[in-house]
Amino acid sequence: MAVKRPWIGTSWKMNKTRAEAEAFARALAASKVASTRKVLPFVIPPFTAIAGVAEILSGTAVRVGAQNMHWAEAGAWTGEISAPMIKDAGATMVELGHSERRIHFGETDETVALKVKAALAHGLLALVCVGDTRAEFEAGATASALARQVEAVFSVTEPSQLSRVVIAYEPVWSIGEGGVPADPDFADEQHALIKKQAVARYGMPIDVVYGGSVNPANCRELAARPSIDGLFIGRSAWDVQGYVGIVESVCESLPGA
Numbered sequence: 001m002a003v004k005r006p007w008i009g010t011s012w013k014m015n016k017t018r019a020e021a022e023a024f025a026r027a028l029a030a031s032k033v034a035s036t037r038k039v040l041p042f043v044i045p046p047f048t049a050i051a052g053v054a055e056i057l058s059g060t061a062v063r064v065g066a067q068n069m070h071w072a073e074a075g076a077w078t079g080e081i082s083a084p085m086i087k088d089a090g091a092t093m094v095e096l097g098h099s100e101r102r103i104h105f106g107e108t109d110e111t112v113a114l115k116v117k118a119a120l121a122h123g124l125l126a127l128v129c130v131g132d133t134r135a136e137f138e139a140g141a142t143a144s145a146l147a148r149q150v151e152a153v154f155s156v157t158e159p160s161q162l163s164r165v166v167i168a169y170e171p172v173w174s175i176g177e178g179g180v181p182a183d184p185d186f187a188d189e190q191h192a193l194i195k196k197q198a199v200a201r202y203g204m205p206i207d208v209v210y211g212g213s214v215n216p217a218n219c220r221e222l223a224a225r226p227s228i229d230g231l232f233i234g235r236s237a238w239d240v241q242g243y244v245g246i247v248e249s250v251c252e253s254l255p256g257a
C-alpha cells in the first residue's frame with residue numbers, strides 16, 4: 001500500500017523582505033527537503049516575495065503559494081491580487097480563509113467559497129483554513145462550526161477538483177502567540193469528521209492538515225495521527241533551520257523511515 005506523504009508547509013504571514021525570503025529559499029533549495037520524496041513541502045511567502053522565491057525553488061520538491069487572492073479575474077479591486085497574477089508570479093497553490101483574514105478583514109464562508117471556486121478554475125491548489133473559536137470550542141460546538149465552513153468549500157468544489165483542495169484545521173485558539181496547540185487526539189477527531197463529510201458528499205476523503213502552534217516538540221505526535229495528513233506551521237518555521245528541522249523530524253518518524 002502506498003505510504004502517504006504528509007504535507008508540511010509554512011506561511012510567513014506578513015514577514016520577510018524579498019532579500020530575507022530569497023535567503024530562506026536558497027538555504028531550503030540547498031537542503032535535503034528540496035529533493036525529498038517523503039513529504040510534500042510548501043512555503044507561502046508574502047506577495048512581494050513570491051516570484052523570487054518561486055524562481056529559486058523551481059525544479060525542487062517545494063511548492064510555493066500565496067496567502068490570499070481575490071475571486072475576480074481582474075478589475076477595480078484596489079489592493080487585491082487575482083489568481084492569474086498569483087500564477088504569473090510562479091505560485092501553484094493559494095491559502096484561503098485564514099482566521100486572521102476572517103477576524104481582521106471580514107472574510108466569510110461566502111467570500112472563501114468565491115475564492116475557492118476561482119482558484120480551482122485557474123488550476124491552483126486551494127489550501128482552505130477552517131477553525132473553531134475559543135467560544136465554539138468551550139461550548140462544544142467545534143464540529144458544527146467546522147462542518148459549516150467545510151460545506152462552504154464543498155459547495156463550490158466539483159468531484160474532479162477535490163484532489164486540488166486541502167483543508168487546514170486551525171483552531172483559532174491555537175494560532176499565534178499565546179496559542180495552545182490542540183491535543184493531537186482532539187485534532188485527529190476533527191480531521192476524521194471532515195474526511196467523513198467529504199466521503200458523504202464525494203465518496204472519497206480529502207487531505208486535512210493541522211495548524212496552530214506546531215513546534216519541534218509536538219510535530220511528530222501530531223503528524224503520526226491517522227487523520228492528520230500534514231502540518232501547517234507559522235512561527236516555528238519562520239527561520240529555515242526551524243522549518244527544515246521539523247520536516248526532518250517528521251521524516252525520521254514516518255513508517256519505514
Ligand SMILES: O=C(COP(=O)(O)O)[C@@H](O)CO
Binds near residue numbers: 233235
Ligand atoms: O497560522 C498558522 C499557524 O501559526 P503558528 O504561529 O504556528 O501558531 C498557520 O496558518 C501557518 O501560518
